[in-house]
Structures are given as structure tokens and as C-alpha cells.
Amino acid sequence: EVQLVETGGGLVQPGRSLKLSCVASGFTFNNYWMSWTRQAPGKGLEWVASITNSGGSTYYPDSVKGRFTISRDNAQNTLYLQMNSLRSEDTATYYCTRSYYDGYYHVFAYWGQGTLVTVSS
Amino acid sequence: DIRMTQSPASLSASLGETVNIECLASEDIYSDLAWYQQKPGKSPQLLIYNANSLQNGVPSRFSGSGSGTQYSLKINSLQSEDVATYFCQQYNNYPPTFGAGTKLELK
Numbered sequence: 001e002v003q004l005v006e007t008g009g010g011l012v013q014p015g016r017s018l019k020l021s022c023v024a025s026g027f028t029f030n031n032y033w034m035s036w037t038r039q040a041p042g043k044g045l046e047w048v049a050s051i052t053n054s055g056g057s058t059y060y061p062d063s064v065k066g067r068f069t070i071s072r073d074n075a076q077n078t079l080y081l082q083m084n085s086l087r088s089e090d091t092a093t094y095y096c097t098r099s100y101y102d103g104y105y106h107v108f109a110y111w112g113q114g115t116l117v118t119v120s121s
Numbered sequence: 122d123i124r125m126t127q128s129p130a131s132l133s134a135s136l137g138e139t140v141n142i143e144c145l146a147s148e149d150i151y152s153d154l155a156w157y158q159q160k161p162g163k164s165p166q167l168l169i170y171n172a173n174s175l176q177n178g179v180p181s182r183f184s185g186s187g188s189g190t191q192y193s194l195k196i197n198s199l200q201s202e203d204v205a206t207y208f209c210q211q212y213n214n215y216p217p218t219f220g221a222g223t224k225l226e227l228k
Contacts, residue, residue, distance in 0.1 A: 044220070045219040062216075095165070100167070100170060104212070108155070113164055
């Protein structure tokens, strides 16, 4: 059974940093692209970052480019999201997601339970 | 960015009814469209990809159709467990983008 478990969320002041982690199990981690997608309270979904299965390439939308960094440790089956210069508009539940399979990199087939990040002074 | 417009924003339907949710892309996405279901307080779940391919384990009362810029999700014989918010998402172009969601309630 595929499992994705996120940790690291919490309350952080604007301008500060936070690092999220996602431990994966139930599949061969290094075979799949991984992504982070977020959902502001009561709002829709927004893709935040993706990383190739090897970790060699990363992708971001303009809203977080230069502030967020996605990375992975394939030996530890763990995905990370380093978030710097946080803003109030980054307040959201952050979901770790796994791609469907090869070629379907941005079909998000599995989702974690999410971790809430609140940016407020 | 490709804009995804869902309609309606909310709808109320009775058990056993057939429900249709529409999704309009701002440009041709060549059937690179997924549908997700998010039940209250839960994470989203993939229902359909490639506009009409059912994810494993998804009940056959769910179906997707469409091409070009216009897509739809159909739920036959509505069940109580189908109460959720439904999102469409395009993955043809960066960045992948989602519709705002359609909240489905029971009448």
C-alpha cells in the first residue's frame, strides 16, 4: 500500500523559513517523480514543486520560484520542501504527491494526509 | 498559464440522480486532464486521467469525457459517499493548473 506521510508544518513568522518532509513507503521511491501541492484554507489546489525520480531536475511555478526548494533522498525514501522568505499567502495545507507512472509526471495519483503551514506574526 | 474554469461552483442532487460537472480550459490541452475527488476533511484522490481513463478502484458510475478545451465528469446513480468537492486539472503545460472546484451536496 502506498503511503505518504508529511511532517514539519506549523506556525512561522513572515520572512522566516520552514522545511517539510514526506516519508514514502509501499512503492519503489526512486522510480517516480514526486511533487508538492498546496491548498489554502477553504480554497482550491495549487501545484508548488516537482522533482524528477533521480532528483536531477526540479520545477516550480512563478509564485514560489527562488523561495522554495524541492529535494529528495532516495536512500531514505524521503521528499523535502525547503521554504524560505515565507509570506502570509503561503499559508496552506501542503500535500506530498506521487506521480501516476512514467510519462504522467503531473497526474497526482497518491496524496499524503497533508501538513498545515501557517504564516503569521 | 492555462486557466481551468469549472461549472457549476456548487450543486445539489438527489440520491440516484445523474450529475455532470464541466471543465473548460483556456486553450487546447489535448485530453491531458485529470479529475480529483476531495471528501470533507480528507486529501484529494485521483478519479480519472487522460480525460476518460478511470483510476484503479474507482467505481464505474464515474466517467469522464471531452476533448480540446471542453471536458466533463459524469456521476451516474449518485451515492451518499459521492458528497465531495471535485477538481479538474490540466497537465499538458507548465504549470499544471486546477479548476476552482465543484462542491457536490445531497438534496
